[in-house]
Amino acid sequence: MTFKIGLLGLGTVGAGTAQILLDSAGRHPLLQELEIARVGVRSLDKPRDIDLPADILTRDLESIVTDPEIDIVVELIGGLEPARSLMLKAIASGKHIVTANKAAIALHGAEIFTAANEKGVYVMLEAAVGGGIPVIQPLKQSLGSNRIQGVMGIVNGTTNYILTRMQLEGADFEAVLADAQKLGYAEADPTADVDGLDAADKIAILASLAFGGRIKREQVYAEGIRQVSAEDIAYAEKLGFVIKLLAIAKREAGPTPQPQTEIEDRLQLRVHPTLVPKQHPLANVNGVYNAIFVEGDPIGQVMFYGRGAGAGPTASAVVADILNVAAVLKTETEPIPHPLLSCSHQHYCAIAPMDDVVTRFYARFLTQDSPGVIGELGTIFGKNGVSLESVVQIGMRENQAEIVVVTHDVKEGNFNHALAEIRNLEAIVSIPSLLRVL
Numbered sequence: 001m002t003f004k005i006g007l008l009g010l011g012t013v014g015a016g017t018a019q020i021l022l023d024s025a026g027r028h029p030l031l032q033e034l035e036i037a038r039v040g041v042r043s044l045d046k047p048r049d050i051d052l053p054a055d056i057l058t059r060d061l062e063s064i065v066t067d068p069e070i071d072i073v074v075e076l077i078g079g080l081e082p083a084r085s086l087m088l089k090a091i092a093s094g095k096h097i098v099t100a101n102k103a104a105i106a107l108h109g110a111e112i113f114t115a116a117n118e119k120g121v122y123v124m125l126e127a128a129v130g131g132g133i134p135v136i137q138p139l140k141q142s143l144g145s146n147r148i149q150g151v152m153g154i155v156n157g158t159t160n161y162i163l164t165r166m167q168l169e170g171a172d173f174e175a176v177l178a179d180a181q182k183l184g185y186a187e188a189d190p191t192a193d194v195d196g197l198d199a200a201d202k203i204a205i206l207a208s209l210a211f212g213g214r215i216k217r218e219q220v221y222a223e224g225i226r227q228v229s230a231e232d233i234a235y236a237e238k239l240g241f242v243i244k245l246l247a248i249a250k251r252e253a254g255p256t257p258q259p260q261t262e263i264e265d266r267l268q269l270r271v272h273p274t275l276v277p278k279q280h281p282l283a284n285v286n287g288v289y290n291a292i293f294v295e296g297d298p299i300g301q302v303m304f305y306g307r308g309a310g311a312g313p314t315a316s317a318v319v320a321d322i323l324n325v326a327a328v329l330k331t332e333t334e335p336i337p338h339p340l341l342s343c344s345h346q347h348y349c350a351i352a353p354m355d356d357v358v359t360r361f362y363a364r365f366l367t368q369d370s371p372g373v374i375g376e377l378g379t380i381f382g383k384n385g386v387s388l389e390s391v392v393q394i395g396m397r398e399n400q401a402e403i404v405v406v407t408h409d410v411k412e413g414n415f416n417h418a419l420a421e422i423r424n425l426e427a428i429v430s431i432p433s434l435l436r437v438l
């Protein structure tokens with residue numbers, strides 16, 4: 001039996017995928033039944049390292065997604081359009097989809113999965129989160145018996161690379177970003193990565209799978225790493241933390257669900273730089289590596305670690321998805337959505353507003369060097385129900401006292417009330433940093 005693949009895109013991940021498909025020796029035997037039938041690209045003249053017959057390349061991607069010969073469309077062009085329309089057209093033509101496109105799935109997943117379920121086809125997306133790290137299928141299948149309490153991860157390699165170098169070299173964000181761009185680790189337009197938008201797409205997808213409901217992408221709070229300074233990294237280090245961009249999806253403690261009832265708990269969904277205790281497993285995930293830390297009942301804690309990007313690792317996940325679909329097509333005469341491969345969520349998850357999120361905070365204040373400032377800060381925090389874990393004044397910066405505070409768990413709304421009052425204190429010159437603490 002041969003399964004015909006229509007590959008949309010022959011860039012980093014597309015070429016990596018083609019490379020695996022053309023070199024099946026020593027891999028799963030089912031690979032020998034996969035054939036790259038057609039490849040859609042933007043430019044036919046571009047020199048390519050991959051050896052494919054010229055006549056299978058085309059700029060007419062619509063003709064691929066409607067080609068009756070094609071069984072599986074592999075979307076690796078990226079971006080929202082025409083990726084979304086091409087996937088929908090492929091589904092309407094009865095094709096199964098494999099994609100690495102977290103942006104299109106995070107924003108248009110509901111539309112795409114509804115169409116796929118109506119048509120009885122699969123949409124597979126292992127490569128969309130954590131690149132080659134198996135995390136989508138584990139959430140769908142291997143962890144299916146668990147009640148998931150939280151999913152939290154370092155899911156953006158670019159920002160982890162930048163933060164790791166800032167940590168090691170004591171360098172500032174802008175300098176490391178410029179160097180990362182020169183070395184090809186960060187894209188020319190780094191917005192989606194450094195502003196946390198890529199991580200927000202990914203946590204929206206993970207949360208949907210972990211908590212069994214749809215997520216409105218605009219409800220994911222996203223804060224990037226531009227404001228993280230060398231000073232904060234140094235203070236964090238002294239206090240026993242490293243700073244990481246974490247993507248967090250957490251079930252807010254609610255009543256234990258009764259058998260047969262839907263869980264109506266709210267979710268926290270947020271991406272922001274976070275002070276992570278050095279002994280936490282995520283604190284030791286460095287460079288371009290990604291890791292996803294899951295807590296479930298009864299499994300407890302489990303962490304998935306590896307390369308979140310790059311041609312080979314990402315293509316590893318793409319081809320695994322193709323194999324999963326091919327395996328199902330081989331054994332089912334009439335494809336019906338396989339309950340562990342398809343996505344049948346209907347309801348939207350309730351998301352807690354950020355003001356209700358309970359977390360610890362790190363705040364750095366520059367103040368006049370006058371007596372009683374620490375006392376005034378303490379009084380305002382206390383009045384607003386913010387309990388302090390530590391207050392340190394290590395040094396002076398340009399004739400101003402630098403005071404660093406770490407709170408105990410506090411409702412974000414209460415913390416913000418306290419800050420509003422603190423800003424009005426005469427002795428406060430500025431509040432250069434506010435970061436959350438794990």
Ligand SMILES: NC(=O)C1=CN([C@@H]2O[C@H](COP(=O)(O)OP(=O)(O)OC[C@H]3O[C@@H](n4cnc5c(N)ncnc54)[C@H](OP(=O)(O)O)[C@@H]3O)[C@@H](O)[C@H]2O)C=CC1
Nearest residue numbers: 009010011012013041042043076077078100101309310314
């Ligand atoms: N790169 C990575 O490490 C990772 C990427 N991803 C995701 O994988 C997907 C692909 O990324 P990547 O391989 O890096 O992207 P590239 O930019 O390297 O490749 C994109 C490919 O799509 C083709 N293409 C783009 N737009 C069109 C269009 N409108 N019509 C026809 N062809 C088009 C390009 O054609 P041409 O070659 O002619 O220019 C190119 O072959 C994205 O969704 C990305 O987010 C996910 C995880 C990691």
Ligand SMILES: N[C@@H](CC=O)C(=O)O
Nearest residue numbers: 155156157158193309
């Ligand atoms: N830009 C992403 C790569 C793909 O998901 C990252 O830096 O992690």
Ligand code: NA
Nearest residue numbers: 126129131133
């Ligand atoms: Na993955």
